[in-house]
Amino acid sequence: MAEPGQLIRSLSGRPAARNFHSFVINEIGMGVASGAFPVGSTLPGDAEMIDRYEVSRTVLREAIKTLEAKGLVEARAKVGTRVLARNRWNLFDRQVLFWIFHATPEPGFTDSLCEVRAGLEMQAVTLAASRRQAEQMRMMRYWLAQAHVSAAMVESHGLAVFEIHRLMAEASQNPILRSATGLVEFALAMALRGQMQAGVTDFAAEKTAAYEALITAIDKGDGAGASAVMAGILSADRGWIR
Template identity: 50%
Template structure:
């Protein structure tokens, strides 16, 4: 599984360590999501892909099994491995989401991402306001400070912002809500690099200030105020993307 934060790190050109298995998964998955391998098409034969990617049959087969588990492909006897319809893709898979960063802009998908963020993170904010501990608050303040002092580093800002979302998820004591972090990471990456409404530095300053206020509201157990501030954060991100 892709590590949380990998997409944000890639924005600064940093490449994650990878093995042959992850390399093949990324190459084929990226090609499917970006449209290089069209929906309904049949992938090349095992022999051709083994030569193209420089891997063994075992590595290739394991990679294809992983992609099938993500809903991207389907192996059919006497036909081969076919690219599945988008309706079968697992959009909560962080790697599938990350590949969409490199695809052509899709306003409908972006709107869906922000609807999901609103639906899943809103109750998380309420739970965090109720269950936060002193350690959670300390971590929130630390990561907010990292956002404020990130300067021109998109990576530092994005990772710190993602950590804030993660701490809020942890403090809410609901492990399933943490699954929204893949959605959050993609929307953050888009907001940090595809902004049109304002310069990126202005966006980062506004976002950091909102998260400082949100942290204070969570610390004070002010669920209603926290919910309003979170919604302002979400709308700010959305204004940079959709």
């Protein structure tokens, strides 16, 4: 199971799985997301997969069950394990998003992501402005300072910015918004990767002032002001993603 922040931590290279079970899930999941195992195709049989990944039948079958739960495959007796259409994949699952990110998502997917992210985050900051707590505001300012001092380190900077967004979702006191931060992390990672590819070395320069204004607006209870600033942040990220 991917953890919050794992996608941003992987910007310098995809980390190795921690055990055989994770290894098999990641290898097959990446194969599906990248098209190495195309939609509609049937995965190789157990014997071939066991030999390929050097794991037991039990580990392989547990991995397939996990992938079924994520909507990537469907196992049927006497038929085999079929790769399901993308509209069956659980796109709120952090691990599925991790695989899509490293397989290079299609432009249509990133456009859809930006649309959904905008709805989620605009709502989150509006609610946060009326429901925030003092400790949440203190931590937002702490992570803003961390984002500034780590401006030259893409992963540390990215994690600090992600914590600001996560705290905003937390401050909204809406459990559904809190559960959707995997999509936010995906978008942040995409924007950071775009900056890396463009040769950016100061990742804080473009948006530090905007985040300062955003946190101030939330602290003052100014939902409209917070929404206006967030719209600018989303626009900047969308440019790097595209």
